[in-house]
Amino acid sequence: MIQIKKYYCLFFLLTFIKGYNQSKQITIVNEVTKMPIENVNVYYPSIDEGTFTNSDGKAAFLIKNVDLKIAHLNYKEITMSSEQFRGRDTIFLKPNVVELKEVVINSFNLVKALQDVLDKYTEIYVDYPFEKECSFKETVLVSNKLKRLVLTKINWWGRSYFHKNNDIKLRLGAIEYSKNAPMDIFTDSSEENTPSKSGFVETKSITNIIYLNSFLSSFLAFTDGYTTSIQESATNQIIVAYETEWKIVKDVSSRCVGKVIFDKESKAIVEFINEIEFKNKIVYKTTSKGKKEYSYETKKSVTKHNFYKNNDNKWSLKSFSSIVDTSIDYNKKSTSVIFENDIYVLKEIKIKKVSNDGLIDLTKPLYQNLPSGTISSSNSILLSEEEKDFIMKD
Incomplete structure (x- = not known):
């Protein structure tokens, strides 16, 4: 018994x-x-x-x-x-119930609201050393078809809430998927068409803007002439749409359009979507061997910060996206190319120090930090059906 x-x-x-x-x-x-x-x-x-x-x-x-x-x-x-x-x-x-139809409110001072967030940053956002276990996803679409897909775990450690080059570390974790196919743009130049020559967004440029207060400081310093409107908002939110005037610097025109969602109670920014539109941002280059001229033009650049309130009643980054929309002109043909990098925070802990093992070289794109093989791991972010088809395709 x-x-x-x-x-x-x-x-x-x-x-x-x-x-x-x-x-x-x-x-x-x-x-x-x-x-x-x-x-x-x-x-x-x-x-x-x-x-x-x-x-x-x-x-x-x-x-x-x-x-x-x-x-x-x-x-x-x-x-x-x-x-x-x-x-x-x-x-x-259920979609949120809105309480206000879109109206133009000239009295809303977006600059002051953003500056208030900066002034009270340590009161409302995470301001202690942390390590975030994240899922990092990088994709490249050429003419709306996937050409690169990387999905890997990374651990992001920071000493403080404010970005400094010497207090941010990204450590590479389990690699779930890694496929980098030829972009098929330079079809008559095998040297240029190899995956290793594919364009990319430098990892360091992402870390420079992922910290909200660093991003806000730059945003306020380089943008002006706002037109704002209050959009339909849920009862606990204020959604502010904005656009700036066009500015010309070295023959390149640009302006910002976007949306900021404020939490009414804490006045914190819980989501910030910023799109920079460009005109005439063109770079001319030549192929390595054939010396044939081509150009790429940046059409727009989009960033998205999303936050949630953690157990310490502090707002903390939950996800971040960076999208760069470009076109490449070669052999009298224009091809659309979209680079996207997404970071999803899966877990966050307080920690004062971490080791330097497996650190990512921030001057390289993430896919160049990966080994040639794929490490088997359970998914943290599921692939869509389109992404599965791309991974399985020879």
């Missing part, structure tokens, strides 16, 4: 462990349109750990016996117990 009890207890323990570590996949859709919702944060608030939905509205995560939160700025948050979400494959989110 004692042996039976021991066996039963062991069986129960193994079943519990298996259930605790079981992977769950869900699809999140708009309750009204029934369309999938991308970039929904699916996480466990009590342990500050989670993931995000892909462009198909799908997310996979490990089941844990704590409450799960499903959050997106444009939708009503849902909190579910482990018993509630275990048996559900599809979850519907």
Whole structure:
């Protein structure tokens, strides 16, 4: 009888462990349109750990016996117990109820609101040494077709809330997918058409703007002549759209358009989308061997910062995107090329020091830091069907 009890207890323990570590996949859709919702944060608030939905509205995560939160700025948050979400494959989110139709309000001072955030930064945002476990995704689209897809874990450590070259470290983690195909633009020049010659966004340029206060300082210093409007907002938000006047520097014209979402209670920025439009930002070059002339033109550059409130009641970066829209002219043909880099924060902890093992060279693109092979790992961010097809294609 004692042996039976021991066996039963062991069986129960193994079943519990298996259930605790079981992977769950869900699809999140708009309750009204029934369309999938991308970039929904699916996480466990009590342990500050989670993931995000892909462009198909799908997310996979490990089941844990704590409450799960499903959050997106444009939708009503849902909190579910482990018993509630275990048996559900599809979850519907209600769009936020808006309280104000779009009107132009000349009295809203965006510059002052942004400066107030900077002045109170340490009060409302994370200001202690941290390490964020992240999923880094890099894609390149040529004529709207995938040519590069890198999905890897990185650990991002910072000594303080403000960016300095000597207090940021990115360490490479498990590589989930890495495929870099020829861009097929320089079709008559094999040297230029190799994947290693593909264009990229320098990792260092991303780290320079990922810190919100560094970004805000630059934004306020180099932009002026704002036109603002208050958009339809949820009861706990103020959504401000803006655009600046065109400026000409060395024959290149540029202006900023975008949107800032403020939390009404804390006055914090919870989302900042900034798009820089360019005219005549063209660089002329020649191919390595054939010395044939070509040019690439930057059309626009977009950044997106998204924040959430952590267990210390501080706002902390949850996701970041950088998109550069360009065109390459070669052999009398213009080709659209879009570079995108996304960082999703999966977990965050307080930590004063980390080792230097596996540090990423910030002067290189991320894909050039990767080994030639792919390290097998469970997904942190699911691939979309289009991305799966690209990875599987010879």
